[in-house]
Amino acid sequence: MNKAIKSGHQDNVATLLSDTKKNSKIKIFYRNQLIETIKSKKLIPFGHKIATDDIKVNTKILKYNESIGLAKKNISKGDLVHIGEVQSKFDIKKNDYKEKKYKIKFNEFKRKLKIVLKTFIKNKGIAKVLENYFFEAQLKNIHTHGIKRLPLIIKRIQNNSININPIIKKKWEGSKLIVDANNTFGHYAMMLAIEEIKKKINQKKTISCLIKNSTHFGYAGYYSSKIANLNCVSFVTSNGPALMAPIGYKEPVVSNNPLSISAKIHKNKFFEFDSATSNSSRAKIHNDISLSGKIKKNLMINNQGYPTENIEDLNKSFLMPMQNHKGFGLALSLEILTGVLSNGPILKEIKHKDKSFKKRESLSHFIFAVKGNYQKKIKNLIKQVDNAKTQSKVKSNWPGQNRHINLMKNLKKNFFEIDQIENDILNNKL
């Protein structure tokens, strides 16, 4: 008869004292007392563990009355419990780790999103723009700029730092379109500008657009690809509150101004370069911290001007530009295209969101669109990238490819997998 021993009375696993075949009877002991007899469901070697209870996914595996990790999957009584079944809390790669996911169909997602937006935004035009934007962000798996941003946006609406009943002024000066967004959503101002560009691009061929007094518009690639869809090559950028400076500076000077360049490859498929000018965004850094408890190297600079990985420094630190001084220079150049050209506030004149979210940001955006018949050439470009020689483990990748792949995958499935936070947001439990 095979024996296994428990090391604590609360344990849900026991250690085998002999090599045990599948379907053998195993006597389970705790402190010399026979507790029960279990049938093994797998081959279990000497010294390995057998489940003495049914163990649900994500619940603790207990040995010595203490947690030795979480169940990666549902484990049934009699199963082997080893590295395939247990997730150490000290491991970082959580690939196998199944977080709770909720499946939600597209129309259900849209219905819930509409309800949430309607509750806070009476302006139907703005609500529709945001609905489309968030749906596409989720489709492309851009979770940092997806519905997780909603609580922040709602806070701003409630504090009147975003104007939801704007009077937006548009003015043409030659091929230059000038927009005063009246502190409404950046998303809304951008989409209005794109509507206007759509009307005139066939006539003007090249349009530059300056938008001032706007707010955060989400991810820039959304808009550049919307313009590229008009058979243009497009450039989109924005400024923002000061968040970033290179090593040696004791305070942030410029925002990590994003820039995006898009071109249409064919229907629904876009070259979409989209990048901020910092090494990482705050959102990603916070995400890292929640996963691994630390700030990665070369992402943040503290108020003494030194790079820092110390979490305690987080609140007195700012972002490091990409390639340090190069990203700084690039961000300042983009500031010229936005704030300087539109005659809006620049750098530290832009109000940082304070705790009450009461101040209006007054950001500037810049759009540049060039109409062209370039489809053959861009396909050639993609082909050359695709065919470039790479190391065996490295896949060639052009900007926007991953977003495109995510989009097609999600469209095929017809449903989203969303996490706990996103689910709470959709169910209005903010």
Added chain:
Amino acid sequence: MIGYKRLNKSVGIRNYVLIMSAADNVNPLAKKISSQIKNSIYLPASYGRGQLGVDHNNFLTCMAGLADNPNIFKTIIVSMDGDSADWIVNKSNRKKDIYKITFMKSFGIKDCIKQALFLEKKINLEKKKIKKVKFTYKNLVLGLECGGSDTTSGLVANPCVGIVVDKLITNKGSAIFSEPVECLGGEESLIKRIKRKSLKKKLINVIYKYQKIAADNNVNLTGINPTPDNIRGGLTTIEEKSLGAISKSGSKEIVDIIDFGNKIKKKGLNLLDAPAAAVENLTALSAAGCQIILFTTGGGNPVGNPISPTIKITANSKSFKKFKDLIDIDLSFLLNSLDYEKGSIKIEKKINNIINKSKTLSEKNKFLETNISRFGPSI
């Protein structure tokens, strides 16, 4: 128990002459010298030149610690340039027991050996004066290590060692356990055994430091610690390994945390901050002042420390049968009863035996090695 009294009042259980290289460039010379001197231990240097910062300091304190171990009667430091030997001597508490041979100041290899043989005569004269004294647990520093662990380590071998440690501490002796990475998952129970707030903080820093190193290199602990052989032995996560490993520290208060390379300062149960790999860990334990080390193993880790006799213990009967020439104690008969008291008595007997008359199997078979941990590059 009977031992050898040193000038600094510590008691050794062995009476070795240590032939130490101050840097790797004189390892062959020190080896040659050691082969000419009876009952000497050859201690090679890993690196030693071109090291800087923390590594350089660790190397020097660790080498000085090994020379200061109570089991060492006298040390001869062999160096190329003299300076590297002086740096080690400066860190030592037993400067009077150290001699130096400097290659550059000599007339070659033969001359160095001649100098060594002259020193040997001098040392032998002093050896006659040495006092053999009776001593108790009060003068004992016991090192604790586990390597090649499997589930039997945590179930039997380590808890038995834990009881030995509790008895030792009750009788005012000292013990050092190490491998803070193998506290991950058991840190809550350890914190309860610390009184001082600052020491509690240090404990957390020391334990999480190693997880951070793994994270910085973007690797999972699983696969490194627990190692592949641990995993084959049934250990699943670092939490499981830790909960088993911690039990070898018994249940008494943790009075201090020793930085890598440093010596024990406070009597009682100490935690030493050193990486878990066996040879590095044994070296750090020996440098911290352990006269004897208990080394539990599951799958059978073969190595011992040349300065601090290392007693191998297993509760895996297969390993004991396979490695009879390297494992001193078999506790596998306790797997059914889990009678840890019985195991602890067997271990205590062995400790007395090793101190007073016999050699450990790793001593007999010369399965002995040292290596000092390093954390950065050389220049």
